[in-house]
Amino acid sequence: DAGVTQSPTHLIKTRGQQVTLRCSPISGHKSVSWYQQVLGQGPQFIFQYYEKEERGRGNFPDRFSARQFPNYSSELNVNALLLGDSALYLCASTSTDFLYGYTFGSGTRLTVV
Amino acid sequence: RKEVEQDPGPFNVPEGATVAFNCTYSNSASQSFFWYRQDCRKEPKLLMSVYSSGNEDGRFTAQLNRASQYISLLIRDSKLSDSATYLCVVNDFNAFSPRGGADGLTFGKGTHLIIQP
Numbered sequence: 001d002a003g004v005t006q007s008p009t010h011l012i013k014t015r016g017q018q019v020t021l022r023c024s025p026i027s028g029h030k031s032v033s034w035y036q037q038v039l040g041q042g043p044q045f046i047f048q049y050y051e052k053e054e055r056g057r058g059n060f061p062d063r064f065s066a067r068q069f070p071n072y073s074s075e076l077n078v079n080a081l082l083l084g085d086s087a088l089y090l091c092a093s094t095s096t097d098f099l100y101g102y103t104f105g106s107g108t109r110l111t112v113v
Numbered sequence: 114r115k116e117v118e119q120d121p122g123p124f125n126v127p128e129g130a131t132v133a134f135n136c137t138y139s140n141s142a143s144q145s146f147f148w149y150r151q152d153c154r155k156e157p158k159l160l161m162s163v164y165s166s167g168n169e170d171g172r173f174t175a176q177l178n179r180a181s182q183y184i185s186l187l188i189r190d191s192k193l194s195d196s197a198t199y200l201c202v203v204n205d206f207n208a209f210s211p212r213g214g215a216d217g218l219t220f221g222k223g224t225h226l227i228i229q230p
Contacts, residue, residue, distance in 0.1 A: 033217060042222045043157065101147055101159040104156040104157050106155065106156050
């Protein structure tokens, strides 16, 4: 079975541009969440979606948005990119019970220049 | 603000030794607890869940103390392959939030472990 898949794996953008990151959860998982990890820090929670509805949002500006599709895949959009948005963006999926562990994809490494 | 605090290390430990990691969390309403392992430039991988009764998986033992808001991980007979960053993680699921859902995982900054031959 495929795990959590993310695309693209690497991306270079310039300041002010917009970016879309994609994630497909483990088959049967209906919840997807997004995290940002900058070098030397633990991942920071951005969004959680379940059954196509936003169920949680972290402390990130409105430039960050996301959505979940009927097939439970998800997109994370970031507008007006800043240098500080350079990070590893991780997607995680979990079963319907949020209390259990989350499985992460290998991430998208975004560099903003 | 919800926080998870860990000693960043690095912990330099000889192969075969026992090593212990600790972390504390600030949100007394936190629901579930985990240790994740992260290798350099890779994604975090679930090592084990942590229960109040304590749980063991081979050389790894995890413990939760809800009263002290303290989580521990013990690694016995350490191997070179145990070298990694260990992340203490708390799940702040909030059944009473307006959306009735998840507040996401809160990660510590991680403890860097180096096993030396």
